[in-house]
Amino acid sequence: MHNMAAELSPQLCDALREFHALTGCDSNSSMFGIGTKQAFKTLCRSDLHQLGKDTTLSEDTISACKAFACNLYTKNETAGSKANEVRYWLFCQKGQRNEGLPPTSDSLHQHIQRANFQSSIWRKALDVRQNLPKPDGIVQLVVMTR
Numbered sequence: 001m002h003n004m005a006a007e008l009s010p011q012l013c014d015a016l017r018e019f020h021a022l023t024g025c026d027s028n029s030s031m032f033g034i035g036t037k038q039a040f041k042t043l044c045r046s047d048l049h050q051l052g053k054d055t056t057l058s059e060d061t062i063s064a065c066k067a068f069a070c071n072l073y074t075k076n077e078t079a080g081s082k083a084n085e086v087r088y089w090l091f092c093q094k095g096q097r098n099e100g101l102p103p104t105s106d107s108l109h110q111h112i113q114r115a116n117f118q119s120s121i122w123r124k125a126l127d128v129r130q131n132l133p134k135p136d137g138i139v140q141l142v143v144m145t146r
Contacts, residue, residue: 012044017122018051019043021115022065023072028114033100034072042071052119055133057112065112066105073102083108 005013023039024030046068050061070079070086079089083105090096103111124130 015043015046015048015051018048018115018119021118021122022048022051022068022112025118027118028111031069031072031103039072042068046071051112051116052123055117055120057116061116062109062112065115066108069102069108069111 019039021028023034023036047064048068050058051065066083067081070081070083073079073086073090076089079086083102087101087104090101102108121130121132124132
């Protein structure tokens with residue numbers, strides 16, 4: 001693990017937690033048809049390091065996460081930069097299945113909130129007592145304790 005971390009940049013290592021929460025983990029759904037290899041290539045060109053640092057999301061963090069999600073589905077700049085634009089552009093392509101479309105802007109926003117909440121929990125994993133906020137406005141996460 002140390003050898004792998006030495007090959008990656010510190011910023012990329014710091015974003016792996018957020019990457020996992022955003023692309024799908026036990027408590028957050030994955031995006032249909034997006035594999036880990038494709039998502040990791042997109043991560044290298046993205047800025048997700050602010051996700052999970054605070055329970056309230058800034059507009060810059062939301063924009064970075066939405067841009068990351070849009071880039072997962074297409075690299076074509078004519079598709080647009082917003083989730084609904086990319087969704088419509090992909091819908092108009094021949095042979096596109098409904099399942100392969102990116103999430104709507106509203107559902108992507110909820111997905112990002114869940115990923116932020118999960119990332120903030122993981123960031124505090126070494127704290128003996130975590131002072132976690134209630135996940136208001138977020139789909140309830142089940143946290144199992146032993």
